[in-house]
Amino acid sequence: MKPTELVSFVTLSLLASRSFAFSSQSHDQSVFSADNGAAAEMDHKAYVEGLLAFHDHDPVAAMKVVDPVYGAMLDEPRLLEVFGQPRQWMTEGDKLRLKQEGLSFIDLTNFEVFEVDSAVAKEVKSWPDIHKQTKVNEAISLLNVDNLRKNLETLTSFYNRFYRSEYGVKSSRWIFDQVLEIVANAPPSTRLSVETFPHSFPQSSIIARFEPAGGRASSSSHQDVLPRIIIGAHQDSANYKFPMLPAPGADDDGSGTVTILEAFRTLVEAGFKPAAPVEFHWYAAEEGGLLGSQEVVKEYVALGKKVGAMVQFDMTGYVKPGTTPTVTLITTDVHPSLTNWTLSLAEEYCDSVVQGAKLFPGAGSDHMSWHRAGFAATAATEAEPFKDLNPYIHTADDRLDLEDGSFSFEHALEFSKLAVGFAVELGGWMD
Numbered sequence: 001m002k003p004t005e006l007v008s009f010v011t012l013s014l015l016a017s018r019s020f021a022f023s024s025q026s027h028d029q030s031v032f033s034a035d036n037g038a039a040a041e042m043d044h045k046a047y048v049e050g051l052l053a054f055h056d057h058d059p060v061a062a063m064k065v066v067d068p069v070y071g072a073m074l075d076e077p078r079l080l081e082v083f084g085q086p087r088q089w090m091t092e093g094d095k096l097r098l099k100q101e102g103l104s105f106i107d108l109t110n111f112e113v114f115e116v117d118s119a120v121a122k123e124v125k126s127w128p129d130i131h132k133q134t135k136v137n138e139a140i141s142l143l144n145v146d147n148l149r150k151n152l153e154t155l156t157s158f159y160n161r162f163y164r165s166e167y168g169v170k171s172s173r174w175i176f177d178q179v180l181e182i183v184a185n186a187p188p189s190t191r192l193s194v195e196t197f198p199h200s201f202p203q204s205s206i207i208a209r210f211e212p213a214g215g216r217a218s219s220s221s222h223q224d225v226l227p228r229i230i231i232g233a234h235q236d237s238a239n240y241k242f243p244m245l246p247a248p249g250a251d252d253d254g255s256g257t258v259t260i261l262e263a264f265r266t267l268v269e270a271g272f273k274p275a276a277p278v279e280f281h282w283y284a285a286e287e288g289g290l291l292g293s294q295e296v297v298k299e300y301v302a303l304g305k306k307v308g309a310m311v312q313f314d315m316t317g318y319v320k321p322g323t324t325p326t327v328t329l330i331t332t333d334v335h336p337s338l339t340n341w342t343l344s345l346a347e348e349y350c351d352s353v354v355q356g357a358k359l360f361p362g363a364g365s366d367h368m369s370w371h372r373a374g375f376a377a378t379a380a381t382e383a384e385p386f387k388d389l390n391p392y393i394h395t396a397d398d399r400l401d402l403e404d405g406s407f408s409f410e411h412a413l414e415f416s417k418l419a420v421g422f423a424v425e426l427g428g429w430m431d
C-alpha cells in the first residue's frame with residue numbers, strides 16, 4: 001500500500017464509521033442541532049467535504065449517506081422547468097445536480113395546474129395615483145439601518161438555511177420569533193395576525209398580516225373579497241455545491257428577509273391601518289424550486305383568496321465595487337403595468353437611481369409562483385442581474401462582511417422604503 005493509498009484507506013474508514021454515526025442519529029436530528037456549537041459545525045463541514053470528494057462530488061451519492069431519509073427520495077420523478085428551458089421530467093436528485101451547474105428551476109410536480117394565464121397576467125390594470133406621501137414618509141423615517149445589520153448578523157449565523165435541514169427549521173423559527181416580538185410591541189389599535197405555514201418539507205413559511213380596518217381577512221364577512229397586497233422574500237439559503245455545506249445567504253436572500261422585516265416593524269410602529277389586507281411573506285424553499293411560495297399560492301387559490309398585487313424582494317444588499325447603487329425592478333415574467341407603477345413608486349420614495357432590467361434565463365424567484373397563477377406580481381433587486389450580479393451567492397462566501405465593502409445596509413434600506421411605499425399606497429391607510 002503506497003502512502004497515498006494508506007491515507008485514502010484511513011479517510012474511508014473514518015467516513016464509513018462517521019456515516020454510520022450520522023445515520024443512526026439522524027432520526028432525532030440532534031446531530032444537526034445548532035446547539036452542538038461551532039466546533040460541531042466545523043466537524044460537520046469537514047465530514048461533508050470529505051464525503052463529497054469520496055463520491056466524486058456527486059451530490060446524490062453523498063446525500064444518500066448524509067441524510068438517508070431525504071436520500072431515499074432522490075430517485076423520485078420531478079417535473080422541472082429550468083428557467084429559460086422547456087419543462088421536463090427529471091428526478092429529485094437531478095435538482096442537486098442542476099444546482100451544482102449553477103442552474104435554478106421551478107419544481108412544477110405538484111403545481112401543474114398553474115400555467116401562465118397570459119390574458120390575466122398581462123391584463124392592464126389601473127394602479128392608484130401615488131398620493132400618500134405624508135403617511136409613507138412618516139413610516140420611512142422610522143426605518144433603522146442598525147436593525148437590518150443586527151437581524152442579518154443573526155440570520156447569517158445559522159450554519160445554513162437549507163429547507164430540509166434542522167438549521168433551516170431553526171432559522172425559520174427565529175424569523176417567526178422576530179415577527180412575534182414586533183407584534184408584541186404593536187400599538188393597541190393595530191390589527192395583526194401571524195401564522196406559520198407548514199409545508200410538505202421541514203421548513204415553514206411565515207405570514208404576517210395587517211388586517212383591514214373594516215374587519216378580519218380570515219372572517220366570513222365581505223372582507224374576504226378584498227384583494228390582498230403581498231410583500232415577499234425567501235428565507236432559505238443554498239450552497240449550490242451541496243446543500244449540507246455552509247450557506248450564510250447574506251445577500252440571497254437574507255437581505256430581502258431583513259429588508260421586509262424592517263418595513264413590517266416600521267409599519268407596525270407607525271400604527272398602519274390599511275383598508276385592504278396587507279401581508280408579509282417569508283417563503284421557505286425558494287431554492288428547492290419555488291416550493292414554499294407555490295404551496296402558498298395553491299392554498300390561496302383553493303380558498304378563493306384574492307390577491308391585488310405582490311412584490312418580491314430577492315437580494316437587496318450587494319453593490320458591485322465601482323458601480324452606482326440602483327433600485328432595480330425586474331421586467332421579465334412580471335406584470336407589466338404593476339412593474340411600471342412600482343418603478344414610479346421607487347422614483348418617489350427611494351434615494352437611489354431607479355431602473356428596470358431583465359432577469360437572465362436560469363434565474364427566478366417567488367413572484368413567479370404568483371405570476372404563473374395569473375396574479376399581478378413584480379420583483380425588486382439590488383442591481384442589473386446581467387452585469388452586476390453578486391458573485392458570492394450560493395456559496396459559503398455569501399457573507400455581509402465582504403472585504404471590499406460591497407455589502408451595503410444603506411442600499412438594503414432603500415428597498416425597505418419601497419416595501420413601505422408598496423404597502424401603504426396599495427393597501428390604503430384609514431384614519
Ligand SMILES: [Zn+2]
Pocket residue numbers: 234252253286314315365
Ligand atoms: Zn434568491
